[in-house]
Amino acid sequence: MTEPVLYTVEAGVAMLVLNRPDVLNALNSELVSALGEAVKRAATDPAVRAVVLTGAGRGFSAGADLKRPHSGGNTAAELLRTLLNPLILSLRALPKPLITVVNGVAAGAGMSLALAGDVVLAAQSATFVPAFTKIGLVPDAGSTYFLPRYAGEMRARAIAILGEKIDAAEAQRLGLVWKVHADDELASASAALARHLAEMPTRAYALTKAALNASLDHDLATQLDREATLQAEAVQTHDVREALAAFVEKRTARFLGR
Incomplete structure (x- = not known):
């Protein structure tokens, strides 16, 4: 079985790659659990000085895997409380700098995951899609926490309620992204930044x-x-x-x- 999260360490940098490219790295329980374990591993590994989180293939993450719906509000709440919420908290508490590298679409909870980084980089073709309300759901995995603090109260409300797709340049203007790089330069730029951070105090x-x-x-x-x-x-x-x-x-x- 293919590993849902790839984990490698080189030159003090742990690379965590969401690895369900056939479904744009949609988040299921296996992937979220595996990512949580990878974050714990990176947090405690003395060889790791900086962490990069990105997605395999054409996207960062399309959000929750809607092809495997959960029946009932209690089940959805349990999934958030037992898996996604602890993951977001562990990313924010990670005692090492975390770069999230948005190489394509980051939708729903995938967008929340991207915003949990200390430094968010994006490809020019990347998009952020806060689409929760368009399918009758409430923004979760930290979106209602991150958006007001990054974009401001008024913009956060519009982003969350309208659920419109946001391109990389607009995401940077809104304060959701630190820098935008050409698609073919994103990997090298993020690697260079990660190596720099790993060499710092x-x-x-x-x-x-x-x-x-x-x-x-x-x-x-x-x-x-x-x-x-x-x-x-x-x-x-x-x-x-x-x-x-x-x-x-x-x-x-x-x-x-x-």
């Missing part, structure tokens, strides 16, 4: 992600104190000591991510 990335995640629920005073706590941890790391030594010695720093 990745423990600082983990602490920065923790600060950003906490900020969404904090007032300014609380967040300032959270920053101070995390900074106290950061200054004790090897990478800070290495950066200061490299500066004094006028050499390139060699970061270890600890």
Whole structure:
């Protein structure tokens, strides 16, 4: 049986590839479970310094596999609570930078999955399709969380309610995508960025992600104190000591991510 998620590590970068290209990497329980395990593996592997998530074939993910419908609201809610929701939380909590590389369509929960990345890159031909309401469903897997924070309240409401297809350039303008690359340059551009991140002080990335995640629920005073706590941890790391030594010695720093 073909693996639903491919996992490889090279030069400190874990590549996670959704591998159901015949159905545009539609999300079924097997794929979501496998991706969750791959994320756990990448999180705990000391050889992994950065993570790339993309899709095999022509698309990133067409969203939930509608050819295998679930009967009843309770079953749908259980699938979200036991599989998809923990996956999204694990991606956001991943203590390593996560690049989601949208190489084609990202629809429904597939769009939510793409937006869970720290840095979202897209091919010029990529499309984002928040099509939940068009088939009578509610946006899930984090869409109603990410959209207001990325695009703003008014735009988020229009995106979610209208469910219209959004091309890559418009997604970038709305704040859903960091950069758009020509289709034939996307793979090399994302690989170069991942290698760069893997060579940087990745423990600082983990602490920065923790600060950003906490900020969404904090007032300014609380967040300032959270920053101070995390900074106290950061200054004790090897990478800070290495950066200061490299500066004094006028050499390139060699970061270890600890």
